[in-house]
Amino acid sequence: MDLPILNTGAIVEGRVIEKTxxxxxxxxxxxxxGIIWGAEFLASSSIIENLKVGDVIKAKILSPESESEGGFIxxxxxxxxxxxxxxxxxxxxxxxxxxxxxxLSANRGGLIINVNNxxxxxxxxxxxxxxxxxxxxxxxxxxxxxxxxxxxxxxxVKILEFNARxxxxxxxxxxxxxxxxxxxxxxYKIGDIVxxxxxxxxxNGAYLTLEDNPxxxxxxxxxxxxxxxxxxxxxxxxxxxxxxxxxxxxxDGELKLSxxxxxxxxxxxxxxxxxxxQIVSAEVYKFVPFGALVKLEADIxxxxxxxxxxxxxxxxQKLEINKSYxxxxxxxxxxxxxxxxxxxxxx
Numbered sequence: 575m576d577l578p579i580l581n582t583g584a585i586v587e588g589r590v591i592e593k594t595x596x597x598x599x600x601x602x603x604x605x606x607x608g609i610i611w612g613a614e615f616l617a618s619s620s621i622i623e624n625l626k627v628g629d630v631i632k633a634k635i636l637s638p639e640s641e642s643e644g645g646f647i648x649x650x651x652x653x654x655x656x657x658x659x660x661x662x663x664x665x666x667x668x669x670x671x672x673x674x675x676x677x678l679s680a681n682r683g684g685l686i687i688n689v690n691n692x693x694x695x696x697x698x699x700x701x702x703x704x705x706x707x708x709x710x711x712x713x714x715x716x717x718x719x720x721x722x723x724x725x726x727x728x729x730x731v732k733i734l735e736f737n738a739r740x741x742x743x744x745x746x747x748x749x750x751x752x753x754x755x756x757x758x759x760x761x762y763k764i765g766d767i768v769x770x771x772x773x774x775x776x777x778n779g780a781y782l783t784l785e786d787n788p789x790x791x792x793x794x795x796x797x798x799x800x801x802x803x804x805x806x807x808x809x810x811x812x813x814x815x816x817x818x819x820x821x822x823x824x825x826d827g828e829l830k831l832s833x834x835x836x837x838x839x840x841x842x843x844x845x846x847x848x849x850x851x852q853i854v855s856a857e858v859y860k861f862v863p864f865g866a867l868v869k870l871e872a873d874i875x876x877x878x879x880x881x882x883x884x885x886x887x888x889x890x891q892k893l894e895i896n897k898s899y900x901x902x903x904x905x906x907x908x909x910x911x912x913x914x915x916x917x918x919x920x921x
Contacts (some may be wrong), residue, residue, distance in 0.1 A: 580605055580638035580643060580647065585654055590629045599621050600633065602647065607883050608633060609646035618651035633659060659692055661720065661740040666734040672750055674728050680721035687731065687745055694743030696731060702747040705729065751789075756827045760789055766821045769790065772811050780807045782819055782831055792829035794819060801834050801841065802873075841911055844874050852903045853918055858893050861886070868901060868915055876901065876913035883917070892917075 580586070588600030588608055598609040610618065610633065610893040614793075625631065633649035634657060652776035675689035684697040707720035720844070759849040762768070762770040770792070773783035785846060796804045804810060811817075814862035837910055848854070848870070858878065865879040866889060878901065893899060900918040 580635055582635055582638060584635045585632055585657060586635060586649075587630060588649070590625050590631065593622065593625060593627065598625070598651075599646070600631070600649065605647065608649040609648050610649050610651055612653060614648075614650045615705065618655075621651055621655065657688060662690060663692060663733065663736055663738075663743065667736060670732065672730050672732055674730050675745065677724045677727050677729065680718065680725060682718050685721060685724060687729070689743075689745075692743060694733075694736075694745050696729075696745040697749065700734060700744070700746040700748045702751050704807075705747065735823050738892050744898060752827055755789065758790055759824060759827065759829060762821055762824065762829065764821050764824060766819060767818055768831070769816065772813055772815045772817065775807045775811060775813065780811050782817060785816075790829060792819065792821070792831040794833055798822065798830075798832035798834055801837060801839055839911075841873060842908060844871065845906060845913070847875075848903055848906060850905055850921050852901050852909070853900055855898050855900050856915075857898045857903045858895050861890060861897060864867070865889065870913070874913070876903070876915040878915040878917060 575836045586602055586605060590598065591601045591607070592599040596616055597609055600608040600610070602608050610768075612620070613615055614636070615622065631651065632654045633651055634654040636650050636653070637646065637648040639790070673688035673689055675694070675897035677685050678688050678693065679686045684695055684699075684701070687694055687696050698717075705724060706735075707717045709716045709720060727748065730750060731747055732749040734744045734749060736743045768782075768784050768786075770782040770784040772780055773791060774781040775912055779799070781791040781793055784792065786788045794807075796807060799810055800809060816831055818836055819833050821829060821845040822832045822835060822836040854870060856868045856870045859867040859875060862877075864886070865877055865882075868876045868878060870876055880886040880889045901915040902918045904914045904916045906912075
């Protein structure tokens with residue numbers, strides 16, 4: 575009967591049959607007997623110390639046809655342990671599991687964390703709000719001091735990416751928070767009205783911290799703060815102010831809010847005085863690619879198409895910027911906030 579073929583690097587299971595001060599012997603059943611000795615024995619001494627005859631362990635084939643005395647197959651516990659560890663890392667990553675790790679050390683970029691005897695890196699960009707170093711001015715030494723306070727703590731992380739060849743693992747706390755946030759957001763829908771306080775103001779808007787779920791911070795962009803043009807959010811909003819807002823979008827775990835949606839559009843109030851077919855005297859505000867914008871009053875503009883005059887150049891010959899003319903209101907589109915005009919030549 576032919577013996578099974580073994581390949582270098584294969585992981586096999588064996589039962590401990592003898593342990594000496596220099597070697598560990600395993601029964602590999604159909605493959606024969608294996609030995610862990612020399613440098614491999616010393617490298618795995620902490621593991622071997624706790625083994626006893628009859629224990630079943632996994633080992634990695636170093637040499638299928640050993641030159642050792644007795645013809646034993648040379649094995650490595652260290653390499654098997656490492657390979658099984660990377661297999662576990664891969665499974666955790668594929669299943670998107672949350673794991674616990676101990677902070678070993680810190681540098682200005684983040685934390686070194688030990689998980690299941692593997693060391694990985696948690697960048698500051700992937701930390702949650704509780705652990706992120708809040709240092710005004712970004713002082714590097716103070717950031718490091720803040721991070722060093724976490725050494726020795728157990729924190730929960732997910733594996734963001736890994737590379738076994740490079741012995742590299744990147745962890746994330748943010749990923750856990752983002753997934754929890756998505757679950758919280760499932761209770762909301764577009765059109766819902768929420769209450770909260772302004773927690774942060776940024777150049778392009780502000781964040782509202784929800785009263786019923788403080789972990790949720792909805793974003794209000796500048797154009798959704800008020801019906802009037804807003805250049806800086808801080809001109810209208812203040813940190814800590816309480817507001818009600820309407821949910822206008824739910825996308826990729828983000829909540830987008832509008833304050834102006836709960837305010838009456840002043841344009842709709844002003845436009846009520848105008849009717850289709852009405853003749854109005856209005857000032858030409860500016861020319862645009864297909865016509866001109868005409869100012870009926872403050873914040874109310876009408877549009878007249880250049881085809882009314884045979885083309886844009888012909889229009890510019892008959893109309894002057896900042897000069898008033900008579901126009902006929904052709905249509906009023908309230909949803910688009912648009913007033914279409916026709917020219918009413920003086921007879």
